[in-house]
Amino acid sequence: MVWPFVTFPPLPRSIDTKLTPMRSILFKQLQRQINQTRQPLAILYKLLISAFIAAALLSVSSCRKDECKDTMRYTIYTPVFASAAEVRARFKSEAPRPIEAAGKIYLYGNYIFLNELNEGIHIIDNSNPEAPDNFAFINIPGNVDMAVKGHVLYADSYMDLLAIDISDPHQVKELKRLKDVYPQRVYEYFRATSDSIVIDYLTRDTVVEIPCHRDLLFGGQFNSPGVFALSSSSDGGNKSGAMAALGKGGSMARFALLNDYLYTVDYSRLNIFGIQNPASPEKQDELYLFDVVETIFPYRGNLFIGSQSGMYIYSLQNPAHPVRKGAFGHIRSCDPVVAEDSTAYVTLRGGSACGGFTNQLDVLNISDLSNPILIKSYPMSSPYGLGIDGEHLFVCEGSNGLKFLDASDPQNITSVAQVPVEAFDVIPHNKVLLVTAKDGLYQYDYSNLHAPRLLSKLVIN
Structure with missing residues (x-):
């Protein structure tokens, strides 16, 4: 992959002479570091944001x-x-x-x-x-x-x-x-x-x-x-x-159960608790993941962990000691993940505290867990949580509604229905979809994916 590079021109003299000494030094250091390192945009992200914030300070001074x-x-x-x-x-x-x-x-x-x-x-x-x-x-x-x-x-x-x-x-x-x-x-x-x-x-x-x-x-x-x-x-x-x-938890979950173990993720760690005696959990281990971790999804003896810079797959062959098996990186953004058979689905949302500007659905081939391969990316508006049930895919688009998608062909996923709720996460189960939204807890019958039927709504005050 070829990364684009960015070079910043010198500051205009009219601006340079009006900066306070501290701001002049700040801008020149940022300019010099960016132009000299010539790193990929993904690595320069924080430097660019720093420059924008510093410029914003000028506008209110x-x-x-x-x-x-x-x-x-x-x-x-x-x-x-x-x-x-x-x-x-x-x-x-x-x-x-x-x-x-x-x-x-x-x-x-x-x-x-x-x-x-x-x-x-x-x-x-x-x-x-x-x-x-x-x-x-x-x-x-x-x-x-x-x-x-x-x-x-x-x-x-x-x-x-x-x-x-x-x-x-x-x-x-x-x-x-x-x-x-x-x-x-x-x-x-x-x-x-x-x-x-x-x-x-x-x-x-x-x-x-x-x-x-x-x-x-x-x-x-x-x-x-x-x-x-x-x-x-x-x-x-x-x-x-x-x-x-x-x-069963939603895609935004940070707790996951598998047999006699509870796995939880916090800011940068995977915590392992033994629950052989369910009433008396014991912390057994923790792994540092060296990333900002957001979500965890257990599937077929593996943990799919969503972070701000990628999806990680940990094998639970030894459930007390998870081992990293594979990873798929992406531009910095929020990314819950779910999986079904040999396919994983990841939503990326930018413009949030996670950083980045990407809004899309990534579909991955995970038949080889050590080497997830991108099948296709689909543009989205503002994706949050998602759920999968066989060939039925559900994506929460926040203020842009809830999408019901036909995922029978990963190369050609199509939206077949959409409802105007400000949805954030879902759990599909037995043809009933639980949906958390800004104004309520919704339930839809999706026996007919093309015509989901509202079953109930618990109102949020």
Whole structure:
């Protein structure tokens, strides 16, 4: 593959002479480093962004002759702290709550577990998909992900992992808490004691004047303990059915179960927990993945891990010690992944915190797991989660709707239906598609892929 290169011309004299000394040095260093290294665009990405941000600083600055001052507009985020003991004491069963915001989803028998980000988990009886019943809530501060084996729910709570008895979903019980197994959930941008957790942020917009020659490189200030400011460049129990052995998560999941092991991913690690005794998980190992990891998908004795720069395949031939088997790289972006038979499907979304500008669906041949090969890329608008069931492919396009696609021919995947919901993730199961969207939890009958039928919608307030 031939990579394009970028060379920046010298700064115009009219700009160069007006820069403050620090900014002049910054621009010249960026210009010199870019022109001398002549690296591929993928490697220069951060340098380019740095240059753009530095240029943005110029657009919001005003300097006076006698006293150089910059006028900057900030959004100040002040963290709200709570002690670890206080947070851990908040775990409990509660009566059902209205759903305020749909997070991740997990299907287990006739249950739907629906996360509400950092608040806990809604338990929904789905024995009748046309009339789902939101009947209980588990208060789990800091919860994002979950998985279920038997009568045990595994859930994160900030830096802890919980094992929860859900044999009576109305009165769940904490079986075990593994403390501090997710240290990266402790917010690295703020100083805190070893016993404090950031549980929220208070935001405030402000305009301040600061010296031009301040020690501030890209518009963010970390100098005040407990305050982070970002500058702006503008003004502006099954009630009616039996439980299954293992459940099924969405494509955005960061928890995965396979036999007697729970695998979880955080910022850059794969964590391995033994659950031979489901009520008493034990952390057995961790692997550093040297990338920003986002999702995990178990399939046929392998883990498909989505990161911001590629898809990784780990063999579970020895389930206690996963071994990297193959990888497929891409331009930096968000990328959940699912697989079916010898084909993997990866959505890439740019224009987000993941970086990059690519919006597409990559279809890969994984018949040789050590060497995934791109079959074809399909342009997308803003893909999020996805799901696959045989020849039926489902792609969430955010504000651009939910697509139902015929994937019988990987070389010619076609959209056969689309519904106007702001969808984020899906779970296909027994011809019923669970969909998390901005305004509700939807369920569609896709027996006829060309004409999906809405079964129900649980409204999000």
